[in-house]
Amino acid sequence: VEIHGEEKGRFLFNLSANLRAILRESPRHFLKLLILPLALLWFGGQAHAQQPVGAVTDNEVNEVARDIYCPVCENVPLDVCPTQACSDWRAIIRQQLAEGQSKEEIIDYFAVRYGEQIRSAPPRYGIFWFFWLIPVLGVGLAAIFFGRYVWQLQKRPSTNRQPVVTAVAKEDYLAQIEEELGKKK
Amino acid sequence: MSEITHQEKVMPRGRGNIRWDAILIWGGVFALLAILGWGLLQTFNSPPTDVAPGFEMRFYDGYHWDEKAVAHLDDMQGQIVVLNFWASWCVECRLEADLLEQAWRDYRDQGVVFVGIAYVDTEQHANQYLEEFGITYPNAPDLRIAISRQYKITGVPETFFIDRDGRIVRHIIGPVQPAVLTSLLNSMLAN
Numbered sequence A: 001v002e003i004h005g006e007e008k009g010r011f012l013f014n015l016s017a018n019l020r021a022i023l024r025e026s027p028r029h030f031l032k033l034l035i036l037p038l039a040l041l042w043f044g045g046q047a048h049a050q051q052p053v054g055a056v057t058d059n060e061v062n063e064v065a066r067d068i069y070c071p072v073c074e075n076v077p078l079d080v081c082p083t084q085a086c087s088d089w090r091a092i093i094r095q096q097l098a099e100g101q102s103k104e105e106i107i108d109y110f111a112v113r114y115g116e117q118i119r120s121a122p123p124r125y126g127i128f129w130f131f132w133l134i135p136v137l138g139v140g141l142a143a144i145f146f147g148r149y150v151w152q153l154q155k156r157p158s159t160n161r162q163p164v165v166t167a168v169a170k171e172d173y174l175a176q177i178e179e180e181l182g183k184k185k
Numbered sequence B: 001m002s003e004i005t006h007q008e009k010v011m012p013r014g015r016g017n018i019r020w021d022a023i024l025i026w027g028g029v030f031a032l033l034a035i036l037g038w039g040l041l042q043t044f045n046s047p048p049t050d051v052a053p054g055f056e057m058r059f060y061d062g063y064h065w066d067e068k069a070v071a072h073l074d075d076m077q078g079q080i081v082v083l084n085f086w087a088s089w090c091v092e093c094r095l096e097a098d099l100l101e102q103a104w105r106d107y108r109d110q111g112v113v114f115v116g117i118a119y120v121d122t123e124q125h126a127n128q129y130l131e132e133f134g135i136t137y138p139n140a141p142d143l144r145i146a147i148s149r150q151y152k153i154t155g156v157p158e159t160f161f162i163d164r165d166g167r168i169v170r171h172i173i174g175p176v177q178p179a180v181l182t183s184l185l186n187s188m189l190a191n
Helices: A005-025 A027-049 A058-065 A084-098 A103-114 A126-155 A167-184 B020-044 B091-110 B123-132 B143-151 B178-190
Strands: B056-058 B070-072 B080-086 B112-118 B139-141 B158-162 B168-173
Touching (some): A058 A084, A084 A103, A126 B020, B080 B091, B080 B143, B091 B112, B091 B178, B112 B123, B158 B178
Parallel strands (some): B080 B112, B112 B139
Antiparallel strands (some): B056 B070, B080 B158
16 A cells, blocks of 8 residues: 555654654553664565575684685685686585585585695594694793792792802901001001 | 902802702703794705705506506606696696697607696595596605605696706795796706
């Protein structure tokens, strides 16, 4: 049903009058009336943002691509790499995501064909655990050595090497001062 | 005049008191430097110039050498091998594709084998490329980039000419020129 001209004006006037009346009579109802269309807009927007089933978004492709490094463009992750080779790889990622493969499966696929260096991080199996353990071992060893160092510092009676003046030396020293003072007089 | 005697309290350090912590730290530092040095050496190493490193090829579907779908470079010993690294995404490779195919057809009966290695390429695009240029000589993907690493290529296209004894005679970076290709193959055949 379409509303035209005068009818439209009357409709808007009535709507506005009704809203004002609701606001005056019951502010809580007015709030509900305000929230309802906003909620509808929000969830409606969500529904519109959904892709058709089976389609893979660029974000989903980039989520996988950012953890892959193309050997041609060293140190550039696949999601920002501009070359044709990287573009071909992204197309494969999209295809495999559409087939329902997981991120790990896709990265493994590339690693088998192009080597382990395509991974942004070493895998967690076999010899590669060594690379994960290095930082942990490094931090652990550093903590141990630092702890030992602090413990040794606390154990020492004195941190700087202060001269220890013996009783004999002290007597000699006083005698020497008196002698020097006698000379001056 | 008597002198003031000073006694310093110093931690006793016997001969048998080995500083394991210092040994560990310095050992770790040297190990790290050794790994870094080795990595740098690998990076800046020049391509092989004498004996061609051996490798295995698993040819693309429809391609084979001597009826084999998987072959080793050693299997080709006694023949002249033209080893060409290419990729479907490489524009320069397209400039030499027809020339290589034509040379293969001209020289195949004289004991010359052309081998194409697809570097960092997808199977689909590599096959499209091979079909586009009607390439019939054996072609294989560079699985795990193992072959290109052995030959330390800097990019594509690059071509290695390997003589009958398995030695690299010439290494060409960039597209091969027709005159160079003919003269090299004739010279190798004459030798």
